[in-house]
Amino acid sequence: MAANEFSLIQTYFAHLTSGRADVVKGIGDDCALLRGPATQLLAVSIDTLVEGVHFFADVEPFRLGYKSLAVGLSDLAAMGAEPAWFTLALTLPENNTAWLESFTAGLAELAKKHNVQLVGGDTTRGPLTISIQVHGHVPEAAALRRDTARAGDKICVTGTLGDAGAALNSRLTGLSLQALSADQQAYLWSRLELPTPRNITGKMLRHRAHAAIDISDGLLADLGHILEASKLGAMLNIDSLPMSEALKQLPRTTAISLALTAGDDYELCFTVPADRLHELLETDVEVTCIGEITSVPGLVLVDHTGRVVEPPSTSIGYDHFK
Amino acid sequence: MAANEFSLIQTYFAHLTSGRADVVKGIGDDCALLRGPATQLLAVSIDTLVEGVHFFADVEPFRLGYKSLAVGLSDLAAMGAEPAWFTLALTLPENNTAWLESFTAGLAELAKKHNVQLVGGDTTRGPLTISIQVHGHVPEAAALRRDTARAGDKICVTGTLGDAGAALNSRLTGLSLQALSADQQAYLWSRLELPTPRNITGKMLRHRAHAAIDISDGLLADLGHILEASKLGAMLNIDSLPMSEALKQLPRTTAISLALTAGDDYELCFTVPADRLHELLETDVEVTCIGEITSVPGLVLVDHTGRVVEPPSTSIGYDHFK
Known part of the structure; x- marks a missing residue:
């Protein structure tokens, strides 16, 4: 120094x-x-x-x-x-x-x-x-790494997704937040500017999760790093993506796009064997199971009926800011 | 990441x-x-x-x-x-x-x-x-710290001082290098832009030196940090400051000012008991003894006759660049 x-x-x-x-x-x-x-x-x-x-x-x-x-x-x-x-x-x-x-x-x-x-x-x-x-x-x-996911693992995330991206896009791309209350708008901004790192959950995942990453670039991008490093694929149910009450005020396709592609939420995405899942669902931090690791490479999105859906055509997340 | x-x-x-x-x-x-x-x-x-x-x-x-x-x-x-x-x-x-x-x-x-x-x-x-x-x-x-010098320690430096400062000042403050050969000028620039960190010497100082610092801000400033942290003083002989042949081509007062106050040489300044000094003078890297730690706080400059001399009135070193 x-x-x-x-x-x-x-x-x-x-x-x-x-x-x-x-x-x-x-x-x-x-x-x-x-x-x-x-x-x-x-x-x-x-x-x-x-x-x-x-x-x-x-x-x-x-x-x-x-x-x-x-x-x-x-x-x-x-x-x-x-x-x-x-x-x-x-x-x-x-x-x-x-x-x-x-x-x-x-x-x-x-x-x-x-x-x-x-x-x-x-x-x-x-x-x-x-x-x-x-x-x-x-x-x-x-240590929780990216390259150690296994086929059959459940894919989970902490908290809710897309909040930080909604705040960011309201200013960068003109996304309207008019349907939200002032409190809900303030909540989205606090998610962008005061993110809560999930260190307690991270420690709790030791010896339980097979792989983990934090969501800084968006769920699809960051889960993609796990899949690439682990040489595996995934199936995600878009109807199971955890969303805040604030995000749910937006048009549903917008909310899903944000939850899938917007960054800056700093939630954890991790993969865990199905028989360890119950231990994690009993904790203070909200954990949601959103899909499963597959042995076939590639990432497939489905809805709650099992129908395959297209991923959002463009990211509306953090990359706009760079 | x-x-x-x-x-x-x-x-x-x-x-x-x-x-x-x-x-x-x-x-x-x-x-x-x-x-x-x-x-x-x-x-x-x-x-x-x-x-x-x-x-x-x-x-x-x-x-x-x-x-x-x-x-x-x-x-x-x-x-x-x-x-x-x-x-x-x-x-x-x-x-x-x-x-x-x-x-x-x-x-x-x-x-x-x-x-x-x-x-x-x-x-x-x-x-x-x-x-x-x-x-x-x-x-x-x-570990070599700043706060562990002792009264009576010899003060030593590696290499030569003031070279990087001469190159920097030739561009920033118009210091003339006309008296120097092209090779000597290139040498000064290499001292500024390609400094040699003294890691071998640093390891050799373990269990030998009492205190050490690297000279990034100038000898007086950096030695001053040792004195402040160790709550001691020093007497430095300005006629013993190690100078390169290139620096010696400059007017003597300029050369001494640079050696005392210019930064970026990334040589080591350290204090060592007199009876360990010989071990260090036998190494590959040039080490020069330039003074002594005193129990009276303050830094006194003397020449080779022992006459007290004033420090340079202003730093001509790195601070100009900031």
Whole structure:
């Protein structure tokens, strides 16, 4: 870490830089020194958010800070890893006190909830760009991968799908939310800007699920990564897609398209043997079974009558924003 | 890692993503899964380079790739840590094949030399910004910190100082290099754009040096961090500052100012008990003793006659670039 960003970090980020006994040396030297559990693997993931590409310039900084960490925690959840530490590379056009205070408050809210500590950073001058690397731990045999699904597995997702995409598209592509109440609209925006990483569920999936991924690019795209990595196929029932009351106010074809192709929900998609399913349906987080892994490659959509339906012709999700 | 950058990474970075047995799962899942040595600490550092702030827009991409990794490896060297893995968050204005090939070739040159493997990344669209996080390992008792210098320690540096600053200032502040040969000028530019991280020396300093830091912001600033963290002072002999033949062609006061205040040399500055000094002077890398740690706080500069001299009135180093 270069020295010149010392004061910035000490002023705004100090309350995020303590609390964990496994941080031997945190912020303030050339490297952080960290002690992981000897028998577990280190899980790491780095993600970048760029203004105008991944978020609107007028987003509340609190929400931006919150989401920047949420996307990393979601990657740890998708591996079944326990979060531990994060680093922050923050490029800022100017030293704006109010912005920094709000941004770090958003970061802090999620960091404290998940007991993750800021252990390193670099703050530089330039166009607003946020890179966060998260670090967690998982026993090797418990890690949830993409390439280990098996034919016959049930395909499940947490929470509801398409909410974040509805908010995004209301601004990007003119999707009308007039049929929704103000509360419902606010709910969709909170789903986009304050996603809840599913770390408790991720840990619970250890030794239960065969494969897992988080839904950042849309269900079809992300499930597709599991299928590709596992060299298998899937059949999905579009009438079983979990949808929020807010999303259900939209025309049904729009809602289904969003649930299938819109990203940014940061729910988990996982595959699980049928006989382990009941253990997961009894938890606090809503889990919905939406289909099954097949030995024949390819992804087939059906409705509740079993009739094959066409996938949405174009993605109306996150890709529009890039 | 989001899915959409898969193809970019697979095309240009594939040759950097294999080779180490301690990478259980590399690029291609939500997280990388890594197995560190059970009895050692994990050392991590993240650094960002922004176009127009940390490098000129017309820098050769090969050199930019090389330097982006070098600054991280230098942080590991300054902790005495053995390099292992790195992640790359790359924000690019456009998908430029020639640029990417050259950039990754520069990265690869240094990565292969130090046996560090690319284990994760995120590529996004936006203003050119490069964040690299490096990961290494060091036994706890061997880690080189800033806060552990002792009064009476000799202060040493590797290599020569001020070279990178001379190149930078020739372009930023009009410093004339006319007295230098073309080879000497090219040498200074290679010192700025292709710095050599001192990882072999850093490992050799384990159990020998009391404190260490790498010189990224200038000798006075970086030594100042050791003094502040260790609550001690220092006396430096300005006539003992190691200078290259190229730097010696400049007016002596300019050369000394650069050696004291210019950053980007990425040499190590460390403190060592006098009776361990001989072990370090016998190594391949040039090591020069330039002063001594004192129990009285503050930094005093003297010349070879012992006369106290004033520090340069203004930094002519890296800060001009920010």
